[in-house]
Amino acid sequence: MTHSPDEPLLPRPQGAAPFVHLKIDETQDEADLRALIRDVLRDKATPDRIREFDENEKFDEDLYRTLADAGLIQLEADTEGNPPSHMSQTIVLEELGATATSMAVSLVVQYMGVTLLAQHGTAEQRKQYLVPLLSGRSRVAFALTEPGGGTDVARVMRTRATQESDGTWKLSGSKMWISGASDATFLLVLARTAPIERSAISGITMFIVPRSASGVTVNEMDTMAIHSLSTCEVGLSDVRVPHDAVLGEVNWGFRQVLATLNGERLNAAAVALGIARGAQDAALEYVRSREAFGRTIGSFQILQHRLVDGVVRLEGARSLLQRAARAADHGGAAETLSAMAKLAASEAATMITDHGMRAMGGSGLSREYSMQRFFRDARLYTFAPLTDEMIHNFIAEHHFKLPRSY
Numbered sequence: 001m002t003h004s005p006d007e008p009l010l011p012r013p014q015g016a017a018p019f020v021h022l023k024i025d026e027t028q029d030e031a032d033l034r035a036l037i038r039d040v041l042r043d044k045a046t047p048d049r050i051r052e053f054d055e056n057e058k059f060d061e062d063l064y065r066t067l068a069d070a071g072l073i074q075l076e077a078d079t080e081g082n083p084p085s086h087m088s089q090t091i092v093l094e095e096l097g098a099t100a101t102s103m104a105v106s107l108v109v110q111y112m113g114v115t116l117l118a119q120h121g122t123a124e125q126r127k128q129y130l131v132p133l134l135s136g137r138s139r140v141a142f143a144l145t146e147p148g149g150g151t152d153v154a155r156v157m158r159t160r161a162t163q164e165s166d167g168t169w170k171l172s173g174s175k176m177w178i179s180g181a182s183d184a185t186f187l188l189v190l191a192r193t194a195p196i197e198r199s200a201i202s203g204i205t206m207f208i209v210p211r212s213a214s215g216v217t218v219n220e221m222d223t224m225a226i227h228s229l230s231t232c233e234v235g236l237s238d239v240r241v242p243h244d245a246v247l248g249e250v251n252w253g254f255r256q257v258l259a260t261l262n263g264e265r266l267n268a269a270a271v272a273l274g275i276a277r278g279a280q281d282a283a284l285e286y287v288r289s290r291e292a293f294g295r296t297i298g299s300f301q302i303l304q305h306r307l308v309d310g311v312v313r314l315e316g317a318r319s320l321l322q323r324a325a326r327a328a329d330h331g332g333a334a335e336t337l338s339a340m341a342k343l344a345a346s347e348a349a350t351m352i353t354d355h356g357m358r359a360m361g362g363s364g365l366s367r368e369y370s371m372q373r374f375f376r377d378a379r380l381y382t383f384a385p386l387t388d389e390m391i392h393n394f395i396a397e398h399h400f401k402l403p404r405s406y
């Protein structure tokens with residue numbers, strides 16, 4: 001049987017719904033949470049509004065306040081020291097990742113601040129910093145990475161804090177690539193407080209530093225992605241804070257952060273999964289309407305196969321993420337699963353946004369479409385909070401018990 005070029009091999013979709021998603025396996029509470037965030041985003045994060053904020057490189061304060069008012073920053077967290085569940089965080093972040101990606105990145109940082117304050121804050125610190133954070137009246141930035149590097153930051157850390165005779169601390173140094181620092185109310189700053197002896201991760205302390213403290217300078221950096229959230233250099237020049245600005249234990253700050261890293265990997269995976277889903281939907285919509293050779297480009301086998309490869313990656317990443325988040329919520333050993341989920345989601349997002357750009361031809365570069373933003377934003381979670389190369393190292397070492405390769 002032969003086909004004329006005008007005759008599609010597969011029937012053209014006739015007004016079919018462009019969005020095809022597998023049913024997500026979740027509890028009624030989880031489904032309700034997903035429905036709530038979708039409702040908020042339908043009203044407050046229209047494609048035009050997201051594009052406007054991305055192009056103007058502005059943070060959407062109004063959307064942030066709406067999310068906070070809907071309880072989506074607090075989730076199940078309370079002021080007694082209980083952080084939100086991992087499942088809830090990942091649901092909110094996936095939905096934001098698929099629409100307002102920069103806001104998703106901001107919430108990854110807020111959830112990290114909430115978790116660190118809930119787990120390590122004194123009653124007074126929780127009252128002063130956690131309560132306004134949960135209600136959206138303040139925002140936090142997390143300042144770990146330095147100009148000397150992020151992957152090996154404990155070893156290369158130059159930021160120092162020394163204790164004065166009156167008990168106060170004096171911080172000096174610089175931090176780089178700090179999300180949302182220009183708009184933050186306070187920063188969680190990691191500084192070296194004791195020289196490296198046996199292990200580089202010891203001797204580092206976490207401080208709560210008001211953004212307005214004397215000696216703190218913040219400069220916004222020019223980046224190609226995550227445009228609706230600032231990325232900043234932070235200078236600390238003899239910044240004085242009282243002793244009760246120490247969050248957790250002196251010299252144990254980096255270990256405290258490492259203990260929250262599992263949750264951050266899950267959250268990074270959730271945003272990447274959202275980006276993958278948003279880009280997949282955008283690609284599907286495009287290939288169903290664009291025509292070439294007298295048929296929709298969605299009837300060409302190579303574009304169909306790429307979409308299929310993408311959705312298989314996406315659903316694989318979703319399964320890993322759900323397993324990891326549920327295991328973490330039930331106190332199980334979730335580190336390896338979380339690392340796998342982060343890698344799978346970042347690879348799904350990278351592949352789907354690349355295929356999406358190809359499917360759209362020249363339109364891929366047009367700012368009218370969201371694909372170029374997804375393509376740019378997807379890059380973040382290939383290296384943050386931990387690079388995919390280091391995730392490979394982690395899985396090789398912890399899953400296969402192979403010797404550490406570095």
Ligand SMILES: Cc1cc2nc3c(=O)[nH]c(=O)nc-3n(C[C@H](O)[C@H](O)[C@H](O)COP(=O)(O)OP(=O)(O)OC[C@H]3O[C@@H](n4cnc5c(N)ncnc54)[C@H](O)[C@@H]3O)c2cc1C
Binds near residue numbers: 176177179
């Ligand atoms: C938009 C944006 C937002 C960010 N937000 C924050 C924030 O809010 N707070 C914060 O503290 N940081 C933030 N970061 C920093 C981010 O966490 C770091 O970029 C990340 O940790 C990687 O560090 P690096 O960029 O210094 O890369 P490097 O550490 O210099 O690594 C460079 C390359 O070397 C590879 N490499 C290094 N060591 C090994 C090894 N042993 N084996 C194999 N490969 C290796 C890496 O995988 C990578 O490919 C942000 C960065 C960006 C761009």
